[in-house]
Amino acid sequence: MEPAKLGLIGFGEIGRAHSDALAGISEADLVAVADPSEHARKQAESLGVKTFSTHAELLSEASIDGVIIATPDELHLEPSLDAAQAGKHILVEKPIGATVQDGQKIKEAAEKAGIKLMVGHTLRFFPEYNYAKTQVAAGELGQLVSVFARRTNVISQPKRIAGRISVLGFLGVHDFDALRWIIDSEPTRIYCENATSVTHGFGVEDETFTTIRFANGVIACLHCGWFVPDNHPSGFDFRLDVTGDQGIVNLDFANSVTVKHNATGTRQPLISTALAEECRPFATSILNDTAVPVSADDGIAAVKMACAAEQSVRTGLPIDLC
Ligand SMILES: NC(=O)c1ccc[n+]([C@@H]2O[C@H](COP(=O)([O-])OP(=O)(O)OC[C@H]3O[C@@H](n4cnc5c(N)ncnc54)[C@H](O)[C@@H]3O)[C@@H](O)[C@H]2O)c1
Numbered sequence: 001m002e003p004a005k006l007g008l009i010g011f012g013e014i015g016r017a018h019s020d021a022l023a024g025i026s027e028a029d030l031v032a033v034a035d036p037s038e039h040a041r042k043q044a045e046s047l048g049v050k051t052f053s054t055h056a057e058l059l060s061e062a063s064i065d066g067v068i069i070a071t072p073d074e075l076h077l078e079p080s081l082d083a084a085q086a087g088k089h090i091l092v093e094k095p096i097g098a099t100v101q102d103g104q105k106i107k108e109a110a111e112k113a114g115i116k117l118m119v120g121h122t123l124r125f126f127p128e129y130n131y132a133k134t135q136v137a138a139g140e141l142g143q144l145v146s147v148f149a150r151r152t153n154v155i156s157q158p159k160r161i162a163g164r165i166s167v168l169g170f171l172g173v174h175d176f177d178a179l180r181w182i183i184d185s186e187p188t189r190i191y192c193e194n195a196t197s198v199t200h201g202f203g204v205e206d207e208t209f210t211t212i213r214f215a216n217g218v219i220a221c222l223h224c225g226w227f228v229p230d231n232h233p234s235g236f237d238f239r240l241d242v243t244g245d246q247g248i249v250n251l252d253f254a255n256s257v258t259v260k261h262n263a264t265g266t267r268q269p270l271i272s273t274a275l276a277e278e279c280r281p282f283a284t285s286i287l288n289d290t291a292v293p294v295s296a297d298d299g300i301a302a303v304k305m306a307c308a309a310e311q312s313v314r315t316g317l318p319i320d321l322c
Contacts, residue, residue: 096299107296118292119299141244
């Protein structure tokens with residue numbers, strides 16, 4: 001079967017990672033890149049693909065089956081609506097939209113156009129998170145009691161993001177989705193406290209602790225922030241502790257045993273095929289007309305959780321979700 005022909009809208013940090021991931025799978029071919037940045041287009045040219053300065057030009061290419069939208073978080077709406085209108089299948093990076101309303105508009109446009117819409121919640125495609133999910137689902141931990149997640153990133157990230165989105169919108173949505181997926185239940189109540197940054201000064205939440213009650217009784221806590229020193233050997237501190245009444249699964253990415261030493265120092269790289277494993281089912285859903293593994297509703301649910309946590313910070317109150 002011919003691979004699905006994909007275009008990439010946005011060739012920044014994760015857009016480049018998507019192009020590497022696509023190079024490693026046979027189900028899809030990257031055929032075009034759109035980015036208004038000349039620098040980004042120059043980098044994309046080395047891939048031997050067509051490059052465009054606007055997503056509209058890319059979408060007018062009849063040969064393209066689907067697109068990966070990797071524009072900044074607050075700029076997912078317009079390219080997604082335009083892609084749906086052009087009849088192109090969509091893999092949109094997390095968060096599906098900067099607001100719940102944006103997410104819903106994208107979902108409705110995709111339904112109207114009859115195209116596939118998948119949200120790039122990458123944690124679902126990490127073997128480690130998959131292991132946690134399957135252990136819970138198989139009852140290996142007994143009755144699930146609680147989950148603790150940590151996602152703290154390097155201090156240079158908020159400078160790069162420059163207030164375009166909060167830490168919960170940028171990082172927290174990863175874990176909000178993973179928690180819903182692993183716990184396999186809907187959140188009913190969220191409470192969040194934060195420390196607004198003196199260091200970063202962007203007026204967005206920086207260091208947050210969110211507790212989440214799920215409908216099945218499980219309690220979860222997410223510690224999410226971006227204060228890890230840039231010279232930290234792993235460059236992040238990502239963890240997941242899943243506790244049942246008969247066992248625990250601990251994921252600890254900060255203390256992975258893979259270490260790289262070079263002139264710039266020592267690093268524990270996050271080696272994963274996750275992005276390739278995310279792109280693969282998107283491509284096969286196009287080729288075989290099958291369902292995507294992460295739906296628009298999943299994407300919207302994660303944004304709702306982030307928004308509720310931020311509302312809790314503002315009001316000082318727990319927020320009931322249903
Ligand atoms: N899945 C993951 O693990 C992961 C990791 C990092 C970022 N992300 C997500 O990926 C998205 C992009 O983040 P990033 O860090 O790569 O951002 P970035 O700022 O590094 O890159 C965004 C790129 O989009 C381009 N762009 C802006 N408007 C555009 C348009 N209309 N058409 C085409 N290109 C346009 C910019 O010029 C830039 O090159 C965000 O939603 C972010 O949350 C996901």
